[in-house]
Amino acid sequence: MLSELNIEKYRGIDSLKLEDLGRVNVIAGENNTGKTSILEVIESLERPNDLRAWRLIGRREGNSMRISTTSYDTMKSLFPINNENKKTSIVYSGEYNNKLFTVELTGEFSDTILNDEQLEKIRGYRHDYGTTEYEHNEYEVSLLDIYYKINGENFGSDKIYNVQRGFATSTDIIASIVENVVYVSPTQHANNSFYLNALMTDPKLYEQFVEIMKEFDPDFVSINSVEDEMTRSRKYVVLSKKFNEGLLLNAYGDGMKKAMLLLSALLKAKDGILLLDEFETAIHVSVMGKVFKWIIENAAKLNVQIFMTSHSLEAINSVLKCCPDMQKDIRMITLVNTEDGVKARNVDALKAIQLMDEYGLELR
Template sequence: MAVHISDLLIDTYRGIKNLEMHNLSDINIITGDNNCGKTSIMEVFKNLNNINDINTWLDDIRGGHHKMLPYDVMENLFNIDSDRKELSYGVKKAISKEFLSLRLEAVREVSILSKNELREIASFPNDYNKEVCRFSYRIYCNNLCEKKGMVYNFPTPNIRGGNNSKKLTLVKVKYISPVEHITGDVYLPKVLDSGELYQEMLALLKEFDKNIISINTEKINHPYRNRKVYKVLVKGQKKELPLDVYGDGMKKAIFLMNAVVIAKDGILLLDEFETAIHPSEMNKVFSWILKTCQRFNIQLFLTSHSKEAIDKLLKCVPEFQNMIRVITLYKKENETVARVLEGREAIEAQDDLGLELR
């Protein structure tokens, strides 16, 4: 496995203030009460994939952002109790020991624009209210402004200043939401093209259905787009069955396997990682994820509310316990605090001392 980011310091991000997380490890389980900041931390790490694009900051993993204007999403980014419209955090790269500070600043403005200025942004009817609201934003890395632009409170063809500079990636990041196995499309070419991974996938899927023989793709021609459908061949059946007929557990396992392959040499974020996985399959699925992340040089961050899932993840690969950190977030006055336990310490605290890890 790998440690790409060793430290995270958040000055302010949504509801998080003054949070420090040091000595991050290969496997990091983030837990705590609702609204303690678990999802915010996942967003922070996700942003490292393309920090100088405002769309990355506005890609809200909480869901529903696609139905909102970018202006409204940006407004929701900031701590509602603060007059300062600023997100600020820093990360330390494990290998180079380089510390990088990242900051998004925004100023809310109300402007009266001429008809010609409005037309430069989008097409409007003549009676459109010429007084508009916008956020003027700047994105900084190590106090150097990497991008500036504007986000308006009405639909526009693009976000001004959002896509006109070179992508700045600190580390490759892959994020999987709790419901992506339901809402997302499966895309498995890298798994199917590797004989070793394909056999591992079949062995894992047999935990869900022992009669599975193979999984293949079938190209579907469509008037507007071509797509692939994954089909499963099962003993005793004459025809392959579409993957969609199977339960959420098997589809979630496939999504997780594919995410591990995509995240090679980077960071993998699994939000509520146990969702849809039955307890009887957790050991097998979790073991495969941890062992393959080690092979593929992946640093793993997971969130969970489940005591059972955390316990199984801690114990499914005993030799990895020294590479696990259990990070419990909680609020203390106006700050967010992290309690960090190494894997074996967490098991002892839970089993012998009755400490609640969540």
């Protein structure tokens, strides 16, 4: 498990220490304290020197993949803000499975001149460069050189120009600190993006899954993966006693789909880390306790560590109280703005419940 994470520099985070992490870690705090940024750093542990992975993390900002940005702008947004120097860095370290690690991405910003041939090559246009005639134009562009260093060892570099949409990584060997990290966004369920295959191959967990689905539809029987005869693609069909035929999963409400996503994501994250951003989205508080009781109880069995963020005090309270026997394994991490920047306050679930019930303290 990840027992400690020190984020020295990342986006707006500066010198944030997270210590004594548990099996389940609930992260709360005011807006712009860095809740999602913490999840991003943890997600990067799977491929810390992979430009594609970083680009995906950067494009997810605001939970919208529709925003069209260049790779240059995406990567620039990950480096510390309010930095006017031409050289900057992302730095974080920690301990995972009793092994220390450090990650450093150094970014060097510069301006350079490109001719027509160089510009078209960077933009991905294909020509017979031996015969194509070019005009003698010159273009001033911005360049970002990224150098990766993991545990003090150089692990490749990449170049990104502000005029290119795509990118080509030059890193040959991809490092990995955590072998399996699964991120679930607040709106992923709405896109019918699930991990149900893993759930369907485990009879015992699938049986428990069916019982939880009955909280949303008492007549729920099963969910099956079938092949579309026209497109040959796979789709999920739900069988319910109240309908004469199976219904496509997208015919059901967001609450049921979000529960399916969370339960299946836990299995997908086996022997790794599960990240749940704004975990309460679309799930009614009346069923939240049962859903997360299943998730937390099975996290230890599947060797999964969970980090989840939330804005909802009611949802946080439900998670903290859903598994009385495991409260010592649950951490309540509150991010607080101080004169020295954002700091983390970390207590276990028992202490967090006491602070809320006896003293009326808000831990979000």
